[in-house]
Amino acid sequence: MKKHYIMAPGPTPVPVDVLLAGAKETIHHRTPQFLEIMEKTLDEARYLFQTSNRVYAFVSSGTGAMEAAVTNLVNPGEKAIVVVAGKFGERWKEICEAYGINVVEIALEWGEAVTPEQIEKAMKEHPDAKVIFTTHSETSTGTVIDLQAIAQITRNTDRVLVTDEVSGLLAEPLKMDEWGVDVVVAGSQKGIMMPPGLAFITLSKKAWEIVKNNKCPRYYFDLRYYEENYPDNPWTPAVNMIYMLNQSIKMIKEEGIENVWERHRILGEATRNAVKALGLELFSKRPGNVCTAVKVPAGLESKKITKLMRDKYGVTIAGGQGKISNTIFRIAHLGYVSLFDTISAISALEFTLHELGYPVKFGEGVRAAMETFHKEGVAG
Amino acid sequence: MKKHYIMAPGPTPVPVDVLLAGAKETIHHRTPQFLEIMEKTLDEARYLFQTSNRVYAFVSSGTGAMEAAVTNLVNPGEKAIVVVAGKFGERWKEICEAYGINVVEIALEWGEAVTPEQIEKAMKEHPDAKVIFTTHSETSTGTVIDLQAIAQITRNTDRVLVTDEVSGLLAEPLKMDEWGVDVVVAGSQKGIMMPPGLAFITLSKKAWEIVKNNKCPRYYFDLRYYEENYPDNPWTPAVNMIYMLNQSIKMIKEEGIENVWERHRILGEATRNAVKALGLELFSKRPGNVCTAVKVPAGLESKKITKLMRDKYGVTIAGGQGKISNTIFRIAHLGYVSLFDTISAISALEFTLHELGYPVKFGEGVRAAMETFHKEGVAG
Structure with missing residues (x-):
């Protein structure tokens, strides 16, 4: 039994x-x-983004929603500012380049978080770059950026701030309207606690002004069709996934979004404390609450750790991605995850590391996690 | 209870x-x-298309797969031959135009079926139009084209024949390899008996030669990524829909594809005979086995018929689409439909027409359907 x-x-x-x-x-x-179910569900989905803007649901993965943001906001030959500090920043860049957009790259070391000052500098140097693509939670490095401070810089300008919330939504606080974020894209299979298959986008009025007249070639992801047909989908919506979304939102509302954010914060804190107690080092310079990226100790291999954890203990964590595939492993604490799931994962990590020859005193990581939960007032 | x-x-x-x-x-x-499930499932999906080519699954509606066919095969500024005889032919045209493709339109009356001669003529007049977009089953008019005969014309040339099988797959016989069809796109929510949310594409070697070097901007639907990562999806696949696909294919294989085709043929025949027995007229010049398009009798309205059938009898049929919205209604016999479902639908149609003042002798349509089933040797 596993x-x-x-x-x-x-x-x-x-x-x-x-x-x-x-x-x-x-x-x-x-x-x-x-259509009644669809309207009610999309209407309530605004809560997840803390926005009064309409939320549109694509039948696609999160990458589809990212492509929608690019092709609806920028034209081939135009400039866009793109923050690249990991695999999903790279994806923004790749999509822009696929459409002939001139990428002004803020290239950072993987694991770093872009600063408001870096954004401001790029804006000054490129007054003709109207759209800024960021990644709130860079899943590949376990890093969160200070999106609120960045929005503070863009909100009273003519620039449009786009953020990839595919992994970040609900795990990191986001108040789209209050902060003044212009465009948010997200996916179903993360904080929303659904299987993969739906993606989302929501846009401020400022962003819509660009979308309306943008000339970049697009069809399936052309937001004008989605707006025209709202709440209906211009093509065939994934009916059964809308049922699931309806149920997920109900559960999230019951918990309360502040409590969901807080749960993720505490799970992240417990996981960080646990891996540090095991003598391991965090990869990210500014760790977030989606997943904890941990440097692989000398002599071990990321692939062996993830394989053993999965095949022997049934615990699926992630290795690294892209150029840091073998450098890190990542333990998520994202979505429908309880404190006992995290304790189980840490415990499986301890067994695994021990089995692979890394010195572990059983229970040290778990103890640090438990102490965190206790200190945070959620257990014990 | 309904x-x-x-x-x-x-x-x-x-x-x-x-x-x-x-x-x-x-x-x-x-x-x-x-990945084992994904590989097995995509491998077995070839059976649905009667092809040895790889089948790729998109997280999208069928329209997404249509966009993939366009953007992977034609470049902006190039010519493409597009058959337009209904709403889904129009969709090919719209997608091509969104990407700046020069559309050579074979414009037909809605309800007509393009002939092999018309395709041949367009090919001769436009030797530089390498790709031909057709709709095997034009859902909006209930029409099927002679795809096999059309493929006979294109197969030994340098032209690439693309067919929209979004509604046609499994309801109309298709032997991709034997007939020499180059590109087929399909969706999950029709003959495959799944909810909407997945779309498919499969391509011949001839088509792949174009895809490899095609320059049209694309990313989410760029087939080169799907091929590189096969059987994995380059983005996040709709995991639970792959489970469903696996189960659907199992059921289709148990029935046997020839039997599935034959079931649809007989259901179509029974439905056509039933509506004719009620004194109604078919809309299509070449009716197919996906849905039967029926002209609305004088004095009645399509919307009233579909509304009453749905709200009072729980039977959802379709009205018309686009410019023939009010001219026709359409009764489908597509996917997981038994002869008793068809008998129920015909019976609900009789009640409805009678209630709306059209002269009906109860059971006349049902009788014609039953006699068809009997004559075809499947009942009685």
């Missing part, structure tokens, strides 16, 4: 009630019955 | 076993465990 624990930064564990909501009878999408 | 019958051309009824397969535990997509 139970499965997904402690990777997406897909994340899906509550049974969400899975079963997806197993409800498929109904036709162009009926008043379905 | 049972629901989806007799619209997508979404179509989903078997409970498929819905429940989608409710299985979400696992991480980059694990050997999931």
Whole structure:
């Protein structure tokens, strides 16, 4: 008997009630019955982003929503400022380049967080770069940026601040309207606690002014069709995933978004304390609450750690990505994750490291996590 | 108590076993465990297309797969031949135009089927138009084209024949390799008996030669990434929908593809005979087996018929689309549909027409359907 624990930064564990909501009878999408569900669900989805703007749901992975942000906001030949400090910053760059956009890259070491000053400097040097693409939570390095401070710089200008919240949403606080963030993209399989298959975008009025007249070639992801048909989808929506979204939002509302953010903060804190107690080192210069990136100790291999944890203990964590594939492993604490899931993951990590020859005193990591939960007032 | 019958051309009824397969535990997509499922499932998906080419699954609606076909095969400024005889032919045209492709349109009356001669003529007049976009089953008019005969013309040339099988797959016979069709796009929520959310594409070697070097801007739907990562998805695949696909293919294989085609043929024949027995007229010049498009009798309105059938009898059929919205209604016989579903739909149509003042002798349509089933040797 082996139970499965997904402690990777997406897909994340899906509550049974969400899975079963997806197993409800498929109904036709162009009926008043379905449109009522769709409207209610998209309307309530605003809460996840803390916005009064409309939220649009794509049938796509998060990358599709990123492409939508690029092709609806920038034209081939135009400049865009892109922060690259990991694999998902690279993805913004790749998408821009695929569409012939002139990328002004803020290139950072992986694991660093872009500063408001760096954004401001790029804005000054490139007054013609109207759109700034950032990654709130850079999943590949476990890093969070100070999005609120960055929005403070862009909000009263003609610049449009876009943020990839594919992994960050609900794990890192985001107050889109209050902070003045212009465009947010997200995916279903992370904090929203659904299987992969839906992606989201929401835009400020300032951003919409660009979208309306943007000339970049696009069709499937052309937001004008989504706006025209709202709450209906211009193509065929993923009916059963909308049922799941409805159920997930209900659960998130019951918990309360502040509590969801706080839970992620505490899980992140406990995980960081646990790995440090095991003598391991964090990779990120500014660790976030989506996943904890840990440097692989000398003599060990990332692949061996993740493989043993998964195959022997049923705990799926992630290795590194891109140029740091073998340098780090990442333990997520994202979505439908309880403190006992985190304790289980740390305990599995201890068994695994010990088995691979790294010196471990069993329970040291777990103890540090438990002490964190206790200190934070959530247990004991 | 009201049972629901989806007799619209997508979404179509989903078997409970498929819905429940989608409710299985979400696992991480980059694990050997999931990749094994993905590989097996995509491998077996070839059977649906009767091809030995690889099948790629997009997280998107069918329109996404259509966009993939366009952007991977044609460049802005180049010519493409597009058959337009309904809403989905128009969609090919719209996508091409969104990407600056020069559309050579074979414009037909809605309800007509393009002939091999018309394709041949366009090919002769436009030797520089390398790609031909067709719609095997034009859902908006209930029309099927003679794809095999058309492929006969293109197969030994340098032209690439693309066909939209979003509604046609499994309802109309398709032998991709034997017929020499180059590119096929499809969706999950039709003959495949799944909810909407996945789309498919498969390509011949001839088509791949173009894809490799095509310059049209694209990223999310760039097939080169899908090929590089096969069977993995370059982005995050819709894990739970892959479970469903696996289950659907199992059921289709158990029935046998020839039997699936034959079932659709007979359901189509029974429906056509039933509506004719009620004194109604078919809209299509070459009716197919996906849905039967029926002219609305004088004095009635399409919207009233579909609304009453849905709200009073729980039977969802479709009205018209685009410029023929009010001219026709469409009864589908697509996917997980039995002869009794069709009999139920015809019976609901009779009640509805009678209630709206159209003269009906109860049971006349049903009788014609039953006699068809009997004559075809499947009942009685």
